[in-house]
Amino acid sequence: MEGLEPRLAKLARNGDREAFRELVQLYKDKMYHLAYRMLSNKQEAEDVVQETFLRVYTNLNRYDDTHKFSTWIYRIATNLCIDRLRKRKGTLSLDAENPEGEGIDGYDMLSSSDPLPEQQLVLSETQQLIRDAIEKLPAKYKSIVILRYLHDMSLQEISNVLNMPVTTIKTRVHRGREALRKKLDQRHFF
C-alpha cells in the first residue's frame, strides 16, 4: 500500500492544491523548528520554510517516491539554512578549529539572532546556555546536532538527508557533542 505522503505528493503534482496543503500541515512545524534552531531568527526561519515548500512544489515532478518524502523535504530545508548561514557576512568558518575561549570566536558580535529569540517562553538559565552553545556551533555540526537530538533522526537518516556517508555524520555528531560539552563546561554548567 502506498504511504500517505507519496500519495499526497502525487495528487499535488497533478494540481491538487488541497493535497499540497495537507503536506504543508504535516511538515510546516518541523521545518519551522529546524530553520529557527539553525538561524535563530524568526523572519529568516519563516522565509526558509516558505522557500522550502516552494521548492518542493516546483520540483514535485522530480520527487521519486521510492524515497521518503521526509528525507527530501529535510534535505531542501537543511541546505537552505546552511546556505543562509554561509552568506551571513563575517561568519567564521568554524572548521578553522578556533580555540574555544569566552566570546573570542567573533561570533557573538555578528550573530543575527533576534534580540529576544524566545520571549514568549521563559527560558531557564541552563536552557539559555544550551541555546547559545548550539547557536554558535559551525553550521555543519549544528545541522547534525539539531537533526539528531531535536528531530530524533538516526545517523543513517541524517546521512540520507545530507547525502553524506554515515561515517562522516558519526564523526560530526561526536565533534558536535564534544564542542557543546566543552562550552557548557566553560560556563560551569557541570
Added chain:
Amino acid sequence: MKCKEAIIFIHEYMDGDLNEQGRTELRQHLTDCIACRQRMDQYTRTTALIRSMPRTKVPEHLTNSIMQALPGTSKRTAWTRWVRQHPAVTAAVLFIAVMLMSLVSMWDGDNRLMVRGNDLDQLVITKDQVIVPEGHTINGDLYVENGRLVVEGQVNGNLVVVDGQLNLASTALIGGEHSEINQTIDWLWFKMGEWMEAVTP
C-alpha cells in the same frame, strides 16, 4: 584501554553502536577512571539538555503564507477566486463603491449644465434646468447634460438627456426619439458585466 580509546567507545555507546564486547571493555575502564566516567556523565547531561529545549511557537499564518507563495497564486488570482466564490457580495461592494464615486463626482464642479442643439434662443435656461416653453419650437436635436429638461413646446428632432431628467409636459410634441442616459449607472452595469464575465467560469 587508554582514555583516548575509551572516549571513542563512549561516543559509540551513545550512538547505540557499541557491541557487547565493547561495552564490557568500556565498563571495565570506567570503573577504574574517574575522568572518563565524568566525561560520559557530561555527554549524557549535554544531550539531555539539548532534547529539553523548548520549541518556539510556529506562526499561525504560516500555512497561508506558504500556500500564497506558490506559483499560480498571485494576489490577483487569489482575488478573482474570492470574487468567484462571493458574487453577490462582490456585486454589492462594487455597487456601493460606484455609488460613492458618483456621489463624490457630483460635488466636484465638473458637472455643469450643458446644452447642445439648434435654436437655443427658443430655450429658457436656468442654473440646472432647460425649458422648452409652450409655444416654442426647436428644429433639430436637443442634447442636455447634467440637468433637467422640461419640454412644454415642440421639438422636431431627438432628445437626449445625460445625467439628468426629462420631463415631458402634456403639451409637448416630440418629432424624434427621446432618451435618458445616466452615465454612472450605465457605466456601473457595463463595468459590472465586464468584471463578472472576467471572473466567472
